[in-house]
Amino acid sequence: MPGRACSDPEELKSFNVDWLKSVRGCSELLLKPKTAAEVSQILRYCHERNLAVSPQGGNTGLVGGSVPVFDEIILSTALMNQIISFDPVSGILVCQAGCILGKLNEYLEERGFIMPLDLGAKGSCHIGGNVATNAGGLRLLRYGSLRGTVLGLEVVLADGTVLDCLASLRKDNTGYDLKQLFIGSEGTLGVITAVSILCPQKPKAVNLAFLGCQDFSRVQETFTTCRAMLGEILSAFEFMDEKCMELVEKHLGLSNPLRGSPFYVLIETSGSNSSHDEEKLNSFLEQAMTSGLVTDGTVAVDDKKIKTLWSLRERITEALTRDGCVYKYDISLPVGKLYDLVTDMRARLGQSAKNVVGYGHLGDGNLHLNITAESYSHSLLDAIEPYVYEWTARYNGSISAEHGLGFKKKQFIQYSKPNEAVFLMQRFKAMLDPKGILNPYKTLPSSP
Ligand SMILES: O=C(O)CC[C@@H](O)C(=O)O
Ligand SMILES: [Zn+2]
Structure with missing residues (x-):
């Protein structure tokens, strides 16, 4: 089928190399299925013939997990980009794995909701890849990890079996929670083809404070004070050192609205009542300033300034590559x-x-x-x-x-993990993918 299988070396180039250009494979075949049934057919075929497969979402990973190491067949989720359903009462979104995170967020915002995760790569990363790596991002502090917000998954196993665990239930203690095995398994245990995810309401009021601190102990104390004083409206607390700021200024031409602090913090509040939130944020800022925790700061309430301040933090990775x-x-x-x-x-x-x-x-x-x-x-x-x-x-x-x-x-x-845990991981891998065709050379150490 045109556009669904590609063996053109030129076209394959960008799929063979990771975003950082640090891991490069030499795959000669890229497949773009549209459905779980097609993924199943592909994997059944590859399983029977011992052909290795490297699943790939938006290819924004930072550890070389999403590109082939040798000539594995690249299985891209790019065309699996359909929203299956959204329930505005429960806030549960069900979609295919290749939906782009930023696009899902736009879809939800039009309906008064947001995705429970946000990351710098939102313009190109796929939700399936996010789940496969258990991506954290900028708002984990508020909405928790994907281990809590992902309610169900559809996964195709190495032999082509389609595992339909695409439940949309907040509570489900019926047997082992198998989806957890695939969250964070980096495509080594199965290919995630669809996701059911719990989405929070879009906050009515968002405020952002960008502050300067003189040392790291003050950064920490700013965090504990802010958590105590802002409570449930705190939605992000990010920090960066002055070197990061120098690099985003130098390489990306962004401008730091504050000067001369060894550390900077970004504090975001998300709530339902702007005057209530502003009052809370202002009394926190007053306390932080008068007690010397923070020496300088600026606050944003309008969208444009919020985006500008966030880009100082979100674009550090890009500045570093330059x-x-x-x-x-x-x-x-x-x-x-x-x-x-x-x-x-x-x-x-x-x-x-x-x-x-x-x-x-x-x-x-x-x-x-x-x-x-x-x-x-x-x-x-x-x-x-x-x-x-x-x-x-x-x-x-x-x-x-x-x-x-x-x-x-x-x-x-x-x-970070005891031998017994690594051994058990290897046993899971051997059980689910006995021929080792799924994303080989990733996640688990090669056996001695
Ligand atoms: O590039 C990095 O080291 C971090 C990337 C990302 O996780 C972030 O938080 O910006
Ligand atoms: Zn991060």
Whole structure:
């Protein structure tokens, strides 16, 4: 069928390489099914013939999980982009896996709802890919993880079996919760073809405060104070260091409305009553200013300024890619330890790194440590790894908070999971995909 299968090397180029251009496969075939039945046919065929398959959504992942490593057949969800149903009473959306996150959000906004997750890649990432990586994003603090908001999944297993667990129930304790196995499994256990997801009401009032803090302990205290004073209307608490701001200014030409702070925080409130929310935010800001937690700040209530301020945070990843070769770490740690890793790494690497920056979802204890260099260097990588993973393990953190392990981090899984857990994961994999055709070389370490 025209447009549904492609073997043209030129056209395949962008599907073979990840967004960061750091993992490149050499697949010779791209398939674009439209339905679960077609995915089932493809997988049944591949299973019978031992052909490996690399499922791909919007290809925005950061750990090389969505591209082939060798010549795996690329199974793209690009044409599985239909909304199946939306119930405005329950707020439950059912859609195919290839729907673009931003498009779903637009559809919902017209109906007075929003998606429970939001990320910088919303313009191209697919909801199926989001679920397969268990993406966190900017509002996890408020709406929780996909493990709570995804109510059901339709998944095609390696042998082509269609598993219809597309329930739209808030409560369902009937047997094991199988969908959880596929959330965050990065396409290694099955191909997600449709999603049922619980969506919150679109908030009537949104406010954003962009603040400057003199040190990281003040950033932390700003968070605890703000959580206590804003309570249920707090919808995001993000932080970034001054280096991040320098890079978005330098590489993207964005302008920082504040100056001279070592740290910046973005605090968003989402509620149903603008005067009530503004009153709460103002009394928090007054308290934060008078107690010296915050030294400078600006507040946005109109859409345009809100978007401009958010882009300072959302576009850091893009600015980093323009700074040179990037080494990325997506770490969960106790909030008190979050920035020590950045300081430590900066001192350790000295002049051998161009920039060492820290930012992320402070409210979720999730640090994005990024290190840039003029060009790739093996000795720099050796200075970073496994040091960064040992550091994380020492504080019982996670070496993959929200990006997944993909191809790049799979060999380091043992820093965050005991051998028994990894062994059990391998048994699940062997049971569900005995021939190992689904997204091979990803997530789990290769056996010794
Ligand atoms: O590029 C990164 O390290 C983080 C990307 C993304 O998770 C973000 O929060 O902006
Ligand atoms: Zn993030």
